[in-house]
Amino acid sequence: MMNKLSTFILASIAVSSFSHADLKALDDHEMSATTGEGLGLALDNFVLDTEGAELSVTGIRSSAGEEIDIKWTSLYVMGEGSSEGTVRTPGQIGSYNHPYVIRTVRGSAGLDPNDPLYNEKYAQISNDLALLELATDEYQSDIQNSETFATFSYYQGCVWGQPGCDELVAEQEITAELDALNSSKASIANTYSIGLGTLESEMNDYYQSEIVPREAVVAQEQTEYDAEVVILGQRLNTAYDAYEAFMAIRPQADCEFGDNCTGLNGSACPTIGGGACRDARTAYNNSYESYEEQQSVRQDAYNELIEARKDLAFANNDSDSFSAAAGSYIEAVSNVEEFRVLCGLDSGDFNSCEGGLITRKEKTKEGIESVSVALASGVERRDGLDVGASFEFAVNSVNPNGSTTPRTDFIDINMKGLFVDGTAFRLWSAPDEQGDDELNAEIRLNLFIKELDISVCDPTVCDNDLAAKEASTLNLDNMFISLNLGYGEIQPMRLSATSDGNFEFELTKLRPGDDIDTNSQEEMQQFYNDYYENSPKSFISISDVRIGNSADASLGAITVDGLRAQYLKVTSRDL
Amino acid sequence: MNNILRHPLTIALTALSLPVCSLEAISDREMSTVAGQAFITIDASSYSDGTGEWAGQYEFTKVNLGLDIETLMTIDTLKVGEFDRVVGEDGTVPMTDQDGNPITQNGNLVAHDADLIIENFGLGRVTDYKDAVNADIEEFRIRDPYIELAYKVENGVRQIAGVRIGFAEAQGWLSGDLISLTGNLNGRIEGPASVVYDQNCNGQGTASWFQCVELGLADALGTQLVSTIDLVDGAVGTVGYSYGAGRELNEDGELQNPDSPYLDVPYLKRASWAGVPAGRSFTAPGSALEFIIPALTGSEDCTVTGTPACFPLTNFQSVYIGDESVDFENGGGATGAFVSLQTSSVPWEDFSGIEGSDRVLTQRGAFLNIAKFDSNSGVKYPLNLDLFSATNGTPREATCVGSLKGC
Structure with a gap:
């Protein structure tokens, strides 16, 4: 087997800061605050190329129970600019200054935010719990941080640096979006001559x-x-x-x-x-x-039901019945709800806007401005990785008349410029409802791919006709997946297996801490509002989807903005 | 072994429960009930019976995931297919304000900027949402989601023509501000004849004296009027106003909407209104006036004998997917719902179970299929409206504790 790992350098770095001066014994208090600090990892000048080696995958079947022969025909991981793995370009996985790390840390819930041991990342996990964290490289600079750069790229609408994508437009785009949101907010606020609190009181009455x-x-x-x-x-x-x-x-x-x-x-x-x-x-x-x-x-009975429904509809929709003199009750409900979407669920005043969508988009704009300034000043972003894989599937294709025809499917995936910085998996053990220990987890996954190309053309045809291959390749630009699952002990992710061999994944319903009176409306509503305002949402975006590279082949952008699962349970089952 | 690594490899995705406490051996009997679970299957199919733009050779690969999913999920903004479309082409309708007035830029009609725009999207709902102590989650349930790729083969070159994500079964509340919709949203609207009579024959409305006599009779007989509703063009004063996609035929097969600019398109693009399309009539199944009502209640200019018949989609921020009266485990889930994206025309297989259904014909762009389906107790619609409340709208189902949306 000719698989090669070229220039493979493994460096482990003790992340702990230590002193070369006198070593002193720690007292019990100091010792109690100490955790195993972890291990850093970086791969420098990394190349992985299977160079024609094949792997057969078995065990996957069709619905009819027929075994599907899957061949994994190629895999490469190289540095960006490898021309789909054809030019052996060394890549970096982490670096000495920004390593991947494996470490154990204590939670920060219960600590004073001014405590030197406090870390906001672990603020929802108790200080008496130790957690294991596996994390990729992290960057403070907005241009190197893939989350902010991916957001910039989405608003930019094209792959920065490619021909025709050298004019900074992202800032204008986010500004226009923010202006529209502010305009909607002002329109709602101007509808009512009374304050939000008074309006809500009238609505409630x-x-x-x-x-x-x-x-x-x-x-x-x-x-x-x-x-x-x-x-x-x-x-x-x-x-x-x-x-x-x-x-x-x-x-x-x-x-x-x-x-x-x-x-x-x-x-x-x-x-x-x-x-x-x-x-x-x-x-x-x-x-x-x-x-x-x-x-x-x-x-x-039906006529009476209709009359009752009409009467309810009238009360909901009649402008004169509702005393706010600015539309019907149902319009007021809609406007107040919309205002909260824009300015946060805590909103108490039409004149303030300190949360919600507008605040989130303002932070997005700050990141985009920072990236734009850096790019305009000539700062360059680091290169990512190129990753590619090819597969062949031998399947029996079912025709409309029920007969089957053998068919070979091909899929060739090339990712150009892949980044995973800011990703972390945190695991800890905690008692479940029965008091037994269970595995809890939290995932922060950032995956940014500048260009993802997928071809399904038969290589025996398309490898000899590159124009046909390019015209039939699906291109996804600036694909970004920011998946945030779990919110400490308030909403842990649980992984388990059922007794019949299936796996179970659960993002639990929210769990108020012991410090919250679960019988108090005020405390519980504040608990929910804190969760809605602070637990991270997930994002998926692609700035352009198209077949080939002609302008009229574009299907434009795809956006899943602000996804949150307040509850999610996934259980596998035998098909 | 030169360059070939041939290991039979079974990919077993086994989630690890890491019991930190004691491990107990399982008996042979217990072990005998445990098997590697085949929760992924892959199906291939082909289709070449299409006509027109759906003619030619299509191939499909469908990856089925054996999963049971329960969730309460929200998305601030969902936007798919954000590319330029020209009003009037391929069934693209003009953008309007809430009253149906078309919006123009530089004197030209414009469309929404994406095929699907849903704000404050939600699956599932919160019950007792104003009561933070007792509020609870009613999950949206999904069984066996799948991802399917469509390929078009032309001159021996195979290219991806589309991808769709769908569910074998789904049940629960789907909410959202439906700003722009491309695809199918099937509904049903019903109400007593008195609603039409009251709005047209008590010294107001546009019905003729003869129509009023007939409607009065229908009212006296307790007649129920029923019609199906679909996406329509709600832009007042434009050429396509009040029309839906396709041809409206009466019982004799006569075309009822010959002036529609959307006669030859399978569905409207970027619509923001639903209703009874021009040319379609109400029916009164089982009534003594069954054969008279259609003639009295033909839809024209978004009215049925003076009663509004078109409604902005934002009036209806929640639709129930599935059969609310039947449990999920007993077959209450809807079949055939999916969202897809096509680079060219694709005839997707129709899983709705409706008799005679075969393919869902889609074109370039995004497509959302929230269509009628066949449950054990007959054909069910995701959108069910009353004549008297359709104009005004119904409240959204809450997806947050403390507010209807925004979390």
Whole structure:
């Protein structure tokens, strides 16, 4: 096997700061604050290239149970600029100043923020818990920090440094977005002549006095209507059973279900010995009449339900009924909710805006400005890695008529300029509901790829026709995934396995700490507001998706901005 | 072994529970029930029966993930397919304000800047959201999500034509400010004939005396009016105003919307209104007036005999995916929901279970399919409206504790 790890240098760095001066024994207090400090790791001039080696992957099947033959035909990891792995370019994984680290640290919850041992990253984990952290390189500089640079790149809309992408426009884009948000905020604030607190108080009064009673009436009418529908169904069944019983006795009767069956319309019973027939006929006629009566009752119940709904809709939507004199109650609800989206859930005043989307976007703008200034001053960003892999799948393709045809799928993935700085996995042990220890975790994953190219063309065709290959390749520019799962002990991520061999991943429901009175509305609402304001959200963005490189082949950007799972449970199952 | 490493490798993704406490051996009997779980399968298929722009050779690869997911998830802004479209081309509708007035720039109609724009998106809901002590989560449930790639093969060259993410089953509340929608949002609107009568025949409205007589009769008979609703063009005064995509035919197969500019498009792009498209009528199934009502209630200019028939999507910030009356475990989940992105036209397989459905025809750009589906108890729609509340809207389901949205 000709796999090569060229110039492989492993450097371990003690991250602890230590002194070459006198060594002194630590007292118990100092010792209690000490943790194992960890190990740093950097790979310099790194190249991995399988150079044609193949790996077969088995165990994956189709829904029909057929084994799928998967071949992993190539893999390379090189420095940026390797021309899809064809030019052996050494890369860096961490550095002496910015190593990857494995360390154990104590949580910071309970420590004074001025305490030298306090670290905001661990602020949601108790100081009496030790956690294991695996973290990639970190950068304070906005231009080197991939999170801020990726955000800049998204607003820039193109891969910085590529032909045609040398004019700084990101700042204008974020400014325009922020202006629109501020305009929406001002529009809502200008709608009302009263303060936010007064408006909310009026809304609450109106809700209690006008909406709640009407909702109760609607619920009551709905219950009554549903009950009448059930009775209607029962009577219909009874009538049909009676009809069938009659027809079983008198099959020659010329009477359809729904008719009033009499001797005058072809449903005569024998004069002699026809007692059972007449009884059955009467039973059917009576039961059908009862069904028709119930139809009328049901219709009355429906009409009352409609009237109740109309009355509720009127209270919600009538401008004159709501005293704020600036639209209806439902409009006020919408406006207040929108204002909170823009300015934070803690908002108490139309004139202040210290949280929410506007504050978050202002911070984004600061980062973009910082990157723009650095780039304009000629500061260069470091290179990332090039990573590529190719696969072949031998599958049986199902045709529309159900027959199958053997087919080979190819997929060739090339990532140009990949960065993972700012990523961390934190693990700790904590008791579960039963008091047993379980593994808790928190993930901060940053993945930024300047250019991701995916080709599915048969290499025997496209390797000989590079124009066709380029025209059929899917290109994703500035792909950034910032995945933040878990928020310390308030919302840990739990990993476990079920007794039948499946895995279970859970982002738990929120867990208030012991210092919060869970029976207090104020404390619980503040707890939720703190979580909403401070726990990190996740982001996924791609600044451009296109096939080939022609301008009209672009599908533009994809944005998932501010994703948060307040609860998530994923359990695998056998397909 | 020259350059070939051939190891049968079973990828077993086994999540580790790390019991820090004591480990106990499992018995042979317990062990016998444990198996490597095949939670990933890959299916390949092909399709070449399409016509028009969907003609040609398509191949598909679908990766199925055997997962049960329960979640309450929110996204501040979801935007897909942010590229230039020209109003009037490919079914692209004009952007409007909340009242339906078209928005122009330099005198030209403009469209929203992305195919899908959903703000304050949410899956699942918070019950008792104003009560921080007792508020609880009602999860959105998903079973067996999948990712599918579509390839188009032309002149022997294979290229990615689209990708979609969907769910075998999904159930729960989906919320969001639907700013721009491209795809299918199927709904159903119903109400008593009295709503139409009251709004048109009590000294107001535009219905003729004859129509009022018929509507009055329908009202007296307790007639229920029903229509399906879809995305429509809500830009007042423009050529496409009140039209939906495709052809509206009456029972005799006669075209009811011959002037629609969207006759030949499979769905509208960047729509922000839904309603009863021009040319479509209400029906009164099971009523004595079943054959009269359609003639009285044809939709035109976003009204049905004077009653508003088009509504801004932002009026409806929550839709229920699935059958609310049936548990998820008993088949209450909706089938066929997906979101996709196409570089060219793709005929995706339709998993809605609706009789006669075969392919969902999509074109370049993003596509959201929140469509009707067949449950055990008949065809279900994600959007269900009453005639009297559709115009005004319904409140959003809360996705936060303390507020409806914004967290």
